[in-house]
Amino acid sequence: MLEQLKQIVYEANMLLPKHHMVTFTWGNVSGIDRESGLVAIKPSGVPYETLRPEDIVLVDLEGNVVEGDLNPSTDMPSHVEFYKAFPKIGGAVHTHSPWATSWAQAGRSIPCYGTTHADYLYGEVPCLRVLTAEEIDAGYEKNTGILITEYFKDHDYEAMPAVLCKNHGPFCWGKTPEDAVHNAIVLEECAKMAARAELINPKVAPAPQHLQDKHYTRKHGPNAYYGQRK
Numbered sequence: 001m002l003e004q005l006k007q008i009v010y011e012a013n014m015l016l017p018k019h020h021m022v023t024f025t026w027g028n029v030s031g032i033d034r035e036s037g038l039v040a041i042k043p044s045g046v047p048y049e050t051l052r053p054e055d056i057v058l059v060d061l062e063g064n065v066v067e068g069d070l071n072p073s074t075d076m077p078s079h080v081e082f083y084k085a086f087p088k089i090g091g092a093v094h095t096h097s098p099w100a101t102s103w104a105q106a107g108r109s110i111p112c113y114g115t116t117h118a119d120y121l122y123g124e125v126p127c128l129r130v131l132t133a134e135e136i137d138a139g140y141e142k143n144t145g146i147l148i149t150e151y152f153k154d155h156d157y158e159a160m161p162a163v164l165c166k167n168h169g170p171f172c173w174g175k176t177p178e179d180a181v182h183n184a185i186v187l188e189e190c191a192k193m194a195a196r197a198e199l200i201n202p203k204v205a206p207a208p209q210h211l212q213d214k215h216y217t218r219k220h221g222p223n224a225y226y227g228q229r230k
C-alpha cells in the first residue's frame with residue numbers, strides 16, 4: 001500500500017546522512033497521503049545503511065500501525081500532531097543536527113541575522129519550553145507535538161517551517177518529505193551561521209526588518225519572483 005509514498009519517504013530519510021544531518025540512527029522523516037490520511041515514517045532504530053523502502057511503516061492519524069513489520073519511529077506521535085494541525089504540509093522531519101540542537105540546548109530562539117535565514121524562515125526560529133513532568137509522563141512525544149501545534153495556532157506554520165524544543169532539538173516540516181528535509185538543512189546552516197556571527201560580533205543585531213521582508217517575499221507568496229517561471 002502507498003508504495004510510491006514509502007519510496008519518497010525512504011529517499012527523504014536517506015538525505016539526512018547524505019547531508020551530515022544525523023549521527024547513528026538519530027532523526028526521522030515522514031510523509032502523508034492526504035487522501036487516505038495515512039502517514040509513512042521511518043522505523044525506529046534502523047540504521048540508514050540498511051534501511052529499505054519496504055521498511056517504512058504506515059500509521060493512521062491516531063498513531064495506529066496500518067502496515068509494516070517494524071515499530072515506527074518513537075517520534076511518530078509528534079509527526080501525527082503536525083499533520084492534524086498543519087493541513088498544507090506533506091512531510092515532517094526531526095533531527096538532532098548539532099548546530100540547531102546547540103541553540104535548543106541553550107534555550108535560545110535563533111535570531112534572523114541575515115538573508116540566508118530570511119529567504120526560508122520568516123523571523124526568529126522559536127525555541128519552545130520544556131514539557132512539564134506531567135506532560136512527559138502522560139505522553140512525551142504526543143505532547144511535544146501538541147506544544148508545537150499550540151504555538152502555531154497564533155503563528156504561521158508555512159512562513160516558519162521550523163521550531164526548536166528547549167533541551168532537545170529541531171522539528172521541521174514542508175510541502176513534501178523532501179521539502180521538509182530541505183528546510184531542516186537550511187535551519188542547520190542558519191543555526192551555524194548565527195552562532196558564528198555572535199562569536200565574531202557579540203553585539204550583532206538582527207537584519208533590518210525591511211531586508212528580511214524583501215528576501216522572504218521575493219521567494220514566497222503571491223508576488224514571489226525568485227527562480228524561474230513555472
Ligand SMILES: [Zn+2]
Pocket residue numbers: 094095096168169
Ligand atoms: Zn529527538
